[in-house]
Amino acid sequence: MIAPKIKEIINSKGASVIRKMFEEGILLKKEYGDDNVFDFSLGNPDLDPPKEVVDAILEVAKDTTHGCHGYMPNAGYPEARLAMAEKVSGEQTVKLEEKNIVMTVGAASALNCVFKSILSSGDEVIVPAPFFAEYRHYVANFGGKLVEVPTKADFSLDVQAIEKMLSLKTAAVLINTPNNPTGKIYSESDIEELAAALKKHGNSCGRMPYLICDEPYRAIVYDGAKVPPVFPKYENAVVVSSFAKDLSIPGERIGYIAVNPKCEDSDEFISACTFCLRTLGCVNAPAFFQKVVAKSWNAKVDYSSYARRRDLLMAILDKAGFEYCRPQGAFYLFVKVPSRWNDDDSAFCDYLKKFFILSAPGNGFGKKGYFRLAYCVSEKTIVNSEKAFIAAAK
The missing domain is CATH 3.40.640.10 (Type I PLP-dependent aspartate aminotransferase-like (Major domain))
Structure with missing residues (x-):
């Protein structure tokens, strides 16, 4: 018999929401193609390890x-x-x-x-x-x-x-x-x-x-x-x-x-x-x-592509009218849910899925009313997501 506490956690709505979104993205890509799904759910670095x-x-x-x-x-x-x-x-x-x-x-x-x-x-x-x-x-x-x-x-x-x-x-x-x-x-x-x-x-x-x-x-x-x-x-x-x-x-x-x-x-x-x-x-x-x-451990790594992708995604979010704080490091954007959603970040992330945008709700990070986008993805994914973000914002 599974311990009651663990059973409660794994069956809760917020359990492993990031991983669930990531796995859902794999299925969506199989069905609709990689170029049509914009998966910003998981902080999985896509730079190759340095030489x-x-x-x-x-x-x-x-x-x-x-x-x-x-x-x-x-x-x-x-x-x-x-x-x-x-x-x-x-x-x-x-x-x-x-x-x-x-x-x-x-x-x-x-x-x-x-x-x-x-x-x-x-x-x-x-x-x-x-x-x-x-x-x-x-x-x-x-x-x-x-x-x-x-x-x-x-x-x-x-x-x-x-x-x-x-x-x-x-x-x-x-x-x-x-x-x-x-x-x-x-x-x-x-x-x-x-x-x-x-x-x-x-x-x-x-x-x-x-x-x-x-x-x-x-x-x-x-x-x-x-x-x-x-x-x-x-x-x-x-x-x-x-x-x-x-x-x-x-x-x-x-x-x-x-x-x-x-x-x-x-x-x-x-x-x-x-x-x-x-x-x-x-x-x-x-x-x-x-x-x-x-x-x-002291290998030299060029992180400029992350900065470039951050700037690309920020430009798209600006165009779509989203609010966020400019990241100083890591590879995430924490974005404000539009006011008409009354801070319901889980519902908004579900809504974004209709546009094949996969994100992580802020309540899992202890901050209701926001959602996280991991931009350690290809520039192509970011560029192709522009129309989806603008359509979602409307």
């Missing part, structure tokens, strides 16, 4: 030394952990070592390991809304509660609103920048203000919340924007990330946890995450791709 990654794959595949496919320490190969320490040191402007890294099965595995490590039943994780829909499940997996705090109108952090929700139950604040679904980069001043609020709260109540930074889109930024480092601003900070989006290898499931060396319980945190990686059934990150990313 450095392909070369590393070929090099690792040729390795036939004894034991090359065997177990390694649960936290990962030393060379992979050292490579990630170098990567995060450059991003965070704080020196990390091998011991500050755990290799994981993508960023999803990283987040689940972190939450299993820090959450007791009834603990809370605060998240600015909108946010990646799976966060709800990741936190609930370990008896926690996700506390959704709306961002400001431009999707920047509302630190005062977050501060009001801090309590003795607050185990962590979770931020995702550049943000999925808005493409917003939280500014350095926002990070500083948030760090100050968390320190004030922790010093007053004796429980210093962790600041968890989910950063799989860190490298995909536009118009000269940069993602500010968090480690210099807040000691109890943790970065989780993967190479799914920036190196276009989402199916390979390779990621990591990086703990600020100045975190008050840094060594214990790493030990806990390593243990949880085992007990969650992952055991270790994939051996093959640990070796691949250790050799190719």
